[in-house]
Amino acid sequence: MKKIVVYPGSFDPVTYGHLDIIKRALKISDRVVVAVAHNMDKSPLFSVTERVAMIKKSVKGLKGVEVGDFDGLAVEYVRKKGARVVIRGLRMISDFEYEFQMALTNRRLADDIETIFMMPSESYSYLSSKLIKEAAFLGASLKGFVPSFVEKAIKEKLKLRRKA
DSSP states (O other): OOEEEEEEEEOOTTOOOHHHHHHHHHOOOOOOEEEOOOOGGGSSSSSSHHHHHHHHHTTTTTTEEEEEEESOOOOHEEEEETOEEEEEOSSSSHHHHHHHHHHHHHHHHOOOOOEEEEEGGGGTTTHHHHOOOOOOHOOOOOOSSSHHHHHHHHHHHHHHHHHO
């Protein structure tokens, strides 16, 4: 039986920190399902379709990675994928309270599904999609934070928003 884990998130946009977690998750599983959430509460910069496409391009060549999207409860999507483990990234201690609360809620909803917290490499521990978008908005180079095609997409999207 294959070990499948699901890594849900908004990934708006995907960063090298996310990619680091995906690679780490591959070390403990046979398949990593990266699941883009339809969470409109966060006012995403990119559509779900755009986020899925950017992740697929970012993980091209990584064997054992599947990319999809879901609307609704993450635990229901995890079951649908035949997995029993949710991967969540923890960058800083400030992430812990929210992630812990979500993990306990998920456990209450589905006690057969476990949550594993993974820390990215120290060089990515401060990265967040929100910070990346703010830096891009202010004109910073995103080299070393996101793949070059993601940087280009962010800057193009921000340019379109400024014109609107």
